[in-house]
Amino acid sequence: MASMLEFRTPGYNPYAVKYSPYYDSRIAVAASANYGIVGNGRVFCLGMTPSGIQAEKTFDTNDALYDLSWSEINENQLVVACGDGSLKLFDLGANDFPVMNFHEHKRETFCVAWNPVSKDTFLSSSWDGTVKLWSPTRTASLKTLPVGSCTYSAAFNPSSPAIISTASSDSTIRVYDLRTPVSAKYHLTTTIPAHAPPATGAFLPDGRTFPSFPPAEILTHDWNKYNHALVACAGVDRVIRTFDVRNPTGGPVGLLRGHEYAVRRLAWSPHAADVMVSASYDMTVRVWTDGSTMAAPQTGGPPVREGVQLGLMNRHTEFVTGVDWCLFGSGGWVASCGWDERVLLWDAHSLLRG
Template identity: 75%
Template sequence: MASMLEFRTSGFNPYAVKYSPYYDSRIAVAASANYGIVGNGRVFCLGLSAAGIQIEKTFDTNDALYDLAWSEINENQLVVACGDGSLKMFDLGVDQFPIMNFHEHRRETFSVCWNPCTKDTFLSSSWDGTVKIWSPTRNASLKTLPIGCCTYSAAFNPKNPAIVSAVSSDSNLRIFDLRTPSSAKYHLTTMIPVHAPPSAGPVLPRLADGQTYAGAVPAEILTHDWNKYRDTVIATAGVDRLIRTFDIRNPAGGPLAVMAGHDYAVRRVAWSPHAPDILVSASYDMTVRLWSDGYMLPPLPDNTIRTGAQVGLMNRHTEFATGVDWCLFGAGGWVASVGWDERVLLWDANTLLGR
């Protein structure tokens, strides 16, 4: 791969990377000392220039950092998810100290996501079994959604600000609609058991390669992401190494597509903002892989689950690959990936895709 930029987060092991929604030349990395087991955390705000990747700002925290999200209303602000259960908001124009502190979670805060539609709220999920929705101007949360088990990832729908999703250690994908009465299951509208076989019909579906799909043993779901073009489609992945896509309009129908290839747990998935069928994944097998879920191909017969195809492999990390994100701008292929090897790699996915 000809073009790859690299930055080292010396002394800190990255957990997440995010491109700025405002600039194609700015990224942020959430990292932790000692692999996040004990010790402090550091946010790296990095700028891309002709000279390579430069530090624009760093912020230190007293506890590990597991995720981050750029503000959608202020180009200089971001929120980080901390191991002490807090969320901290930093401003690139303010030295060191967070400008806001949000602390209600009782266990590690593991994910954070800014609302891309109304842009006035963000959410967090925690090992304490809850998802919380926040305003950046208030210390107290606006709403708490109970999950009941370790919740690794939560997100807003990219088109509807009232739809929230979460995946957790109990192998379920949950969808909440904040427009429903809270008395009705705390806004829970859909629950998809990710590893279950489809419940519709007496005949088990087949994968496109002819094998019967009978589901799998439940395992922890570590990551998920909404498709940016098909806003009812979600990709999930986790400990059992498979990536599955689901349409929330058909919760009993089983997966739309299954993608196999990783050797260890999948830590992060992200749909491309430039194509409706492409996603990228980062795994504990040290690889970052590009996939097509086959959406652009002709329809399959009924009761057939599509077998997604791996269309690219980036294996330059030498430790767990923990985070990956797409640049929103430019030609449409730049990806940032991070791993526990203290490295941030920026590369052009188009060189793998051959598109």
């Protein structure tokens, strides 16, 4: 593959990589010593230069780092999720210490996501079974949503600042609407059992009946950037599923199969409605179409689309833990990172089989 840039993080194993929403030449990496089991963490803020990827700034933390998110209101700030349950807001123009510290979670904070619509809040999810909503200007959380089981992933809907989703170890996607009364369910509006069979008999495109899947932990999920009712999730059972949140018991609308070990991270493309990228413990990053642009065959029930793998990137030599799309440019640049202490930037178009 011709167009691939590499940056090494010696002594630190990356867990997450994110492109800046402001600059196509800036990315950040959250990494941990000793695979995040024991030891400190480091944030790498990287810039693309004519001579390759350079570290513009690093920040060290006392505990492992598992995720990060760029601020949507300040181009020089990012927030990281720490193994001690805290979140820390760093500023590239400030000294080596966080400008804000948020610490309410009782266990590891595993995910952090900035609100892309209203831009004034961010989310965190934790192994303590809660999701918290924060303002970057207040140390106390604005709201706590009890999920009840280890919550690996939380996200904002790309069109509504009040709609939040979570993916957790009980194999369930939950959708919350902060505009609803708190009532007994803490804004919970939709529950999708990701591994349950469809309530109405569904068929695969070739007419086979829908396979049964035992429940498994969901490690990652993401909203489609063009269809804001469509969410994708994946995890321990290796299968990527897409769901329409308007039909939570209808089963998946798509299945994408091919990874050989757990899927650690996935991201819908910001450039094409049917394309996503996934990173896995099988050491690969894969680019997919969810099949929505293909003609649906006529079967005896509502067909479940089988996604198609468009390409495979296998340059990592350890678990691949993070992947993200660049928002700018021709629409193909992807950053990936893994436990091999490497960050790779590459053009997904170079993988596509046409």
